[in-house]
Amino acid sequence: MTFTTMTGGAVALGLAALALALYLLQRIRVRHEEVFVVTTLFWREALEESRARTLVERFRHPLAYALALLLGGLLWFAAAGPDHAREAGPRHVLLLDGSAGMALPGRFAAATAALERELEALPRDRTEVLWCGADVSTLLAPGEDRALLRARLAGHAPEAAPASVERALVARAGGGAGFVGSGYVERAASGARRADAGQAPRQSDAQLRCVVFGDAPVRAAAYTLALDAARGAGRELNVARAQAGAPAAPEAVGSGVTALGVSPSASGAWTTVDVLVAVRGVGAAERQVALTLADPSALPAGAASAGPSAAAAPAPPPDTLAGAVRTVLAPDHVELLLRDVPANGRMLQVALTPSDALAADDVASVLLPERPRIRVALAADLAAAIGGEALEALRSALAADSAVEVVPDRANANVVFTATADAAQPALVFASAADQVEAILLGHAPGLDSRDVIARALGELGLDRLDAATLAAELGRELAVGAAPLAAAGPARRVSLWRELVAPGVTGFLEERAFPLLIGRAVRWLAEAPSVTPYVAVGRTVPHRIADVASAVTASVELAEVARVADRGASLLLGALPPLAQPAGVLAPDADAYAPAGLPPVTASEGPGGWRALTWLLLVALVLTCAEWALFQRGRMP
Amino acid sequence: MIEASQAFVSPELTRADLFDTAFLEAAERLRLVARRVAPRGRFADQRSRDRGAGLEFQDYRPYVAGDDMRAIDWTVYQRLGRVFLRLFEEHEDLPLYLLPDVSRSAWLERPPRARAGLRAALALAAVSLGQHDSVGIFPFAEDLTVLQRPTSGKGRLMELASRMATLTPGGATDVRKAMQRFRALGLREGLCVVISDFFDPAGLSAIEDALRGVRHKLLLVQLVRASDRDPSLARRAAATSGRAGSGDDLRVIDCESRAVHDVSLTADVLARYRAAYDRFNEGLAAFARSRNAGLLALDCDADVAPQLAQLFENGRREV
Numbered sequence: 001m002t003f004t005t006m007t008g009g010a011v012a013l014g015l016a017a018l019a020l021a022l023y024l025l026q027r028i029r030v031r032h033e034e035v036f037v038v039t040t041l042f043w044r045e046a047l048e049e050s051r052a053r054t055l056v057e058r059f060r061h062p063l064a065y066a067l068a069l070l071l072g073g074l075l076w077f078a079a080a081g082p083d084h085a086r087e088a089g090p091r092h093v094l095l096l097d098g099s100a101g102m103a104l105p106g107r108f109a110a111a112t113a114a115l116e117r118e119l120e121a122l123p124r125d126r127t128e129v130l131w132c133g134a135d136v137s138t139l140l141a142p143g144e145d146r147a148l149l150r151a152r153l154a155g156h157a158p159e160a161a162p163a164s165v166e167r168a169l170v171a172r173a174g175g176g177a178g179f180v181g182s183g184y185v186e187r188a189a190s191g192a193r194r195a196d197a198g199q200a201p202r203q204s205d206a207q208l209r210c211v212v213f214g215d216a217p218v219r220a221a222a223y224t225l226a227l228d229a230a231r232g233a234g235r236e237l238n239v240a241r242a243q244a245g246a247p248a249a250p251e252a253v254g255s256g257v258t259a260l261g262v263s264p265s266a267s268g269a270w271t272t273v274d275v276l277v278a279v280r281g282v283g284a285a286e287r288q289v290a291l292t293l294a295d296p297s298a299l300p301a302g303a304a305s306a307g308p309s310a311a312a313a314p315a316p317p318p319d320t321l322a323g324a325v326r327t328v329l330a331p332d333h334v335e336l337l338l339r340d341v342p343a344n345g346r347m348l349q350v351a352l353t354p355s356d357a358l359a360a361d362d363v364a365s366v367l368l369p370e371r372p373r374i375r376v377a378l379a380a381d382l383a384a385a386i387g388g389e390a391l392e393a394l395r396s397a398l399a400a401d402s403a404v405e406v407v408p409d410r411a412n413a414n415v416v417f418t419a420t421a422d423a424a425q426p427a428l429v430f431a432s433a434a435d436q437v438e439a440i441l442l443g444h445a446p447g448l449d450s451r452d453v454i455a456r457a458l459g460e461l462g463l464d465r466l467d468a469a470t471l472a473a474e475l476g477r478e479l480a481v482g483a484a485p486l487a488a489a490g491p492a493r494r495v496s497l498w499r500e501l502v503a504p505g506v507t508g509f510l511e512e513r514a515f516p517l518l519i520g521r522a523v524r525w526l527a528e529a530p531s532v533t534p535y536v537a538v539g540r541t542v543p544h545r546i547a548d549v550a551s552a553v554t555a556s557v558e559l560a561e562v563a564r565v566a567d568r569g570a571s572l573l574l575g576a577l578p579p580l581a582q583p584a585g586v587l588a589p590d591a592d593a594y595a596p597a598g599l600p601p602v603t604a605s606e607g608p609g610g611w612r613a614l615t616w617l618l619l620v621a622l623v624l625t626c627a628e629w630a631l632f633q634r635g636r637m638p
Numbered sequence: 639m640i641e642a643s644q645a646f647v648s649p650e651l652t653r654a655d656l657f658d659t660a661f662l663e664a665a666e667r668l669r670l671v672a673r674r675v676a677p678r679g680r681f682a683d684q685r686s687r688d689r690g691a692g693l694e695f696q697d698y699r700p701y702v703a704g705d706d707m708r709a710i711d712w713t714v715y716q717r718l719g720r721v722f723l724r725l726f727e728e729h730e731d732l733p734l735y736l737l738p739d740v741s742r743s744a745w746l747e748r749p750p751r752a753r754a755g756l757r758a759a760l761a762l763a764a765v766s767l768g769q770h771d772s773v774g775i776f777p778f779a780e781d782l783t784v785l786q787r788p789t790s791g792k793g794r795l796m797e798l799a800s801r802m803a804t805l806t807p808g809g810a811t812d813v814r815k816a817m818q819r820f821r822a823l824g825l826r827e828g829l830c831v832v833i834s835d836f837f838d839p840a841g842l843s844a845i846e847d848a849l850r851g852v853r854h855k856l857l858l859v860q861l862v863r864a865s866d867r868d869p870s871l872a873r874r875a876a877a878t879s880g881r882a883g884s885g886d887d888l889r890v891i892d893c894e895s896r897a898v899h900d901v902s903l904t905a906d907v908l909a910r911y912r913a914a915y916d917r918f919n920e921g922l923a924a925f926a927r928s929r930n931a932g933l934l935a936l937d938c939d940a941d942v943a944p945q946l947a948q949l950f951e952n953g954r955r956e957v
Contacts, residue, residue, distance in 0.1 A: 031887070032887045032888055032889035032900050032901075033887065033888050033889065034888075034889045034891060035888050035889070035890055035891070036746060036890075036891050036892075036893045037746075037869070037890045037891065037892065037893065038743035038746055038747070038751075038835060038837055038866075038893060038894075039743060039835075039837035039839070039892060039893075039894070040890055040891075040892040040895070040897045040898075040899050041837060041839070041841065041914070041918070042911050042914040042915045042918065043890050043899045043901055043911060044897070044899060045910065045911075045914035046901075046907050046908075046910035046911040046913075046914055047899055047901065047907070047910075061886075061904075
């Protein structure tokens, strides 16, 4: 037997205090009621043997005391919230999907009804209900009354955001407190207690049962993370799904944005991107598409951006974009291509008009990347080191790259081309072959695995495009690529080349196509220019990239910073997803990791059923009160 | 038990309150019979200790000068040569002295004990007047008063009723003083009926002392109620009717002596109370037996007539 609102000691202490208070009330001297009698002859004789006390009188009504104590004790016991089954059985976490996919007609209502049915059968002290919309919040903490759920759900509706079911699942599997600092944000619903506040340590729960109410996918990767987290916390995790309902008919959904993304501009301009919008569904060809550029702070509610935070300055009015190429691929499939949109970090919003039954997929937005030109400075010692011809070739390669701007001032540069390795900035160093064993040496932040850096750099720097055999023959020595950590106080990255590679009389590298490619890639790598452009589409794996090995010790998978896209069939809605973090290891970027985990359907819970102990206690107290009243009426109770 | 705020609101008794028509009809068939009434009474139906010119021969006695010559039994003279007078039994009346208690305690409750007591007194008066006896009424409280000197005649009944209806609550019960006053009246020996609750603040011993000095035949009519023995009954009745609280912590005030006692109605206290009450009743009964007096406990909450009829076996009671 345990208590939900107070400890057992407090209950015992309260009962003792109650008994003492009632006892004192029984003993305390009372004000006598004056009555006239025909004679006091017999009272005088009766009282001669029991004189009244001056302060208190003797304990007079043991039956009344016992009844009052029983009544008070029952009420006190009821207030303590006894629960005989509190410690037995698994802990239940019900995850209500509040993502945009649940906005399909009837789907959210069905999920809510299923949740309420399941909740009725589960013990309240070991069951919590979490809202998994844009953020995770607690709808019903353990021990709270079921009646509160409906009132708290009144302010909730499917949000135009991706599901946070996975985050909640991983967090709860690990104990609920370990992910707050790494992207897991839990907001308590109005009036709801934090799930972990004031409760016994959840780590002691040996079994955890999570039920997803809704259609939010739980990817295999997230499911594996949750299992690992649960295993680490020493508990057994069972996850099931209560399906909200069958997919809605296409006619009921209408059409909506099914793909939205940006890609490097086809014109080659570094500072612009191309935008692709796909509209699919019934009546897609008839719908008008409005494209506007707005400040990032103008994000629609529920689609939090992972991009740069909004500036404090007032947001400028949105700019309407024109010139999109509209291609009707089919009556239910339209694509719009908008070229050379400035990549300046603004929010591109797509709006379909007129609206249809499902308004959530009629608006989408994407945060455009910021791609300013990379400022490169050529050090003064470079001419003496590599010669005038090589320097001129270098200048030509930089001038041909639209992403690069050569600046004279070294202090304002993002990357420095120099002959000495003492630069405090990211630098492309032309070192002597006598001083450096490797032909190409990559400097990276300390703590990273040099082999990983090399493996990644082969593609990013375009080293695989080099004709290494020819160069080795021309130089008469073996070419090697190496990587070494830099000093912690120095720059994060550095590329060091043999200056002999660009010596005109020694090799023909300056004449090769790989030379400007290597220079351009090296500048981008050194400047850590973002290489991923946001793109998401229904039915396709969300673009990702493994975080740069130099950016963080803990690897993370960043999902695309995209807005929302609605799935016609599966009602998948993606938004500006915060990172799905894992405490250790690296999530393998294979497709299987993003396949939905096959969750078994929820089985009907056999909960406590019947009336709870609280109800019985109150009922017994009521019966006792009636009995006391009846006894009082018959004169058998004072 | 009467709540303080409702005490002593004495109801006005009317003559109709005192009449019990059924009993008055029955009274015609009832008789109070004395073995021998005191001499020098008025001619009536009771056998008297007087010898005289009655109809029923009783004895002889020698003639003395001055005797009525008509009473000489000449047959005896002829046979014996001596002069004897024939003595006949006299029939005289039995004086009935009714002493109803009109002290404050008799008027405290609802209905007041005085109502039952006066009805009983009137009923006995009807019996007595119906057999040509004389009836006197002497109500008492702290003292005795003469409401009606002994009188006879059936026609006096209504007058007695009217007089009793004028009675009002008196003071505290003082049986000793009342009996002293009653003795001082020097009334011819008769039947003294004391109708009272006998709750004299001086206690039972004072009552016994006072009644022991009465030279009349005694009939004690004790006005009782069920709540006299079990006060919790009255308490519960008052609580149910809303006339009093439901608490058991009381300050009982004697309506006559104003004595105050703080009482908690516990089972032990009630048991001791009942024991004291029982001792009182047993003492009163013992006294009645010692005086060869009748004792009737008259329940004031029940009909008076049936209870009073219990005094008369086969329609007559010998005193």
